[in-house]
Amino acid sequence: MSTSSAPATGVAGADPAARARVLTDAATNGDRRALARLLTAVENRTPIAEAALRVLYPKAGRAHIVGITGAPGAGKSTLVAVLIAEARRAGRAVGVVAVDPSSPITGGALLGDRVRMQAHAADADVFIRSMASRGHAGGLAATSAAAAAVLDACDFDLVLIETVGTGQSEVEVAAAADTTVVLEAPEMGDEIQAIKAGLLEVADIVVVNKGDRPGAQRTASQLRAMLVAVARVGAADRGHHGATEGSVVPPSILTTRGRPRPKQPEVLITTATSGDGIPELLAALNRHRGLGREGPGAAARLARAQAQVWSILAERTRASLAESHRRAGTTAILQAVADHELDPFAAADRLLATLRE
Numbered sequence: 001m002s003t004s005s006a007p008a009t010g011v012a013g014a015d016p017a018a019r020a021r022v023l024t025d026a027a028t029n030g031d032r033r034a035l036a037r038l039l040t041a042v043e044n045r046t047p048i049a050e051a052a053l054r055v056l057y058p059k060a061g062r063a064h065i066v067g068i069t070g071a072p073g074a075g076k077s078t079l080v081a082v083l084i085a086e087a088r089r090a091g092r093a094v095g096v097v098a099v100d101p102s103s104p105i106t107g108g109a110l111l112g113d114r115v116r117m118q119a120h121a122a123d124a125d126v127f128i129r130s131m132a133s134r135g136h137a138g139g140l141a142a143t144s145a146a147a148a149a150v151l152d153a154c155d156f157d158l159v160l161i162e163t164v165g166t167g168q169s170e171v172e173v174a175a176a177a178d179t180t181v182v183l184e185a186p187e188m189g190d191e192i193q194a195i196k197a198g199l200l201e202v203a204d205i206v207v208v209n210k211g212d213r214p215g216a217q218r219t220a221s222q223l224r225a226m227l228v229a230v231a232r233v234g235a236a237d238r239g240h241h242g243a244t245e246g247s248v249v250p251p252s253i254l255t256t257r258g259r260p261r262p263k264q265p266e267v268l269i270t271t272a273t274s275g276d277g278i279p280e281l282l283a284a285l286n287r288h289r290g291l292g293r294e295g296p297g298a299a300a301r302l303a304r305a306q307a308q309v310w311s312i313l314a315e316r317t318r319a320s321l322a323e324s325h326r327r328a329g330t331t332a333i334l335q336a337v338a339d340h341e342l343d344p345f346a347a348a349d350r351l352l353a354t355l356r357e
């Protein structure tokens with residue numbers, strides 16, 4: 001573990017690149033406080049984070065990055081805790097990023113997660129970090145990917161990203177992960193059937209958790225049937241799936257990524273509370289990782305790179321637009337549209353041109 005007087009913590013005032021260098025040197029040498037600071041910088045998207053990533057990104061690329069998504073209460077955090085234990089038995093260092101979409105006021109779920117994961121608190125080869133998603137999906141792919149890259153560069157060889165599946169966020173997180181696990185629980189109600197289709201779209205492995213509950217087998221069969229339907233729709237309607245609408249992730253992430261899949265996602269049953277099915281899940285993760293290294297994996301990696309860069313680009317373009325709105329001249333252009341002296345398309349073109357200046 002780190003010492004509290006590490007030089008990493010005492011360089012106030014230095015420029016971002018210099019501060020980043022001190023932090024990355026310390027973090028890659030096992031200083032967990034420096035690692036925590038880097039992840040805070042990533043979460044807050046500070047200049048230090050960007051400078052650090054410039055150093056760390058070339059060192060990353062070895063970890064298996066696994067996204068775990070599903071409805072609240074499906075058992076994601078419980079599953080993550082037992083997966084950590086199983087991976088530790090295999091001698092792997094595990095990093096966890098829990099993307100928490102809740103506001104600080106409703107942080108109860110997060111507290112529960114902390115309690116569940118406390119078993120690993122003293123283990124230096126386990127690092128767990130919660131991150132707020134700041135109420136918007138934009139940039140989530142880039143932030144999650146950056147956090148995973150930092151852990152990857154610091155020699156964590158399994159990185160788990162837990163996120164609540166609410167629609168857009170899991171598509172973004174899938175863009176950061178090598179393998180996406182979608183977690184379901186038996187009998188969670190018909191109202192979630194609609195989201196399921198969107199969730200299944202990004203699944204590499206589907207897990208029915210709470211295998212101790214009645215209906216687990218039936219849910220697994222239903223999901224297998226749904227996966228057949230999703231694959232059929234995907235093949236017939238490539239690039240026009242509803243899940244991409246309004247997305248900051250380019251459509252190709254959903255079309256290129258794993259489709260046509262080498263085979264349908266596996267459906268497994270686990271009981272996170274007892275550990276039943278966890279070795280099988282870890283084996284399935286390893287199998288999928290093996291698949292990813294062959295031909296189709298290269299296309300998937302390229303699609304993910306595109307999604308991450310696109311995510312940053314979309315966010316920066318929005319910020320530039322907002323900035324240009326504040327500038328003098330914008331109001332005049334808008335007024336011209338209001339007065340029908342300029343059409344809205346020409347106005348948008350002019351504003352776009354100011355972005356390039």
Ligand SMILES: Nc1nc2c(ncn2[C@@H]2O[C@H](COP(=O)(O)OP(=O)(O)O)[C@@H](O)[C@H]2O)c(=O)[nH]1
Pocket residue numbers: 070071072073074075076077078079112209210211212213270271272273274
């Ligand atoms: N019966 C049963 N309960 C489970 C299982 N896994 C998780 N739970 C419970 O389901 C609740 C929600 O779990 P949690 O991991 O917080 O779900 P998350 O919101 O998806 O992270 C908790 O009370 C867990 O103890 C399981 O396999 N079987």
Ligand SMILES: [Mg+2]
Pocket residue numbers: 076077078109113162
């Ligand atoms: Mg949770």
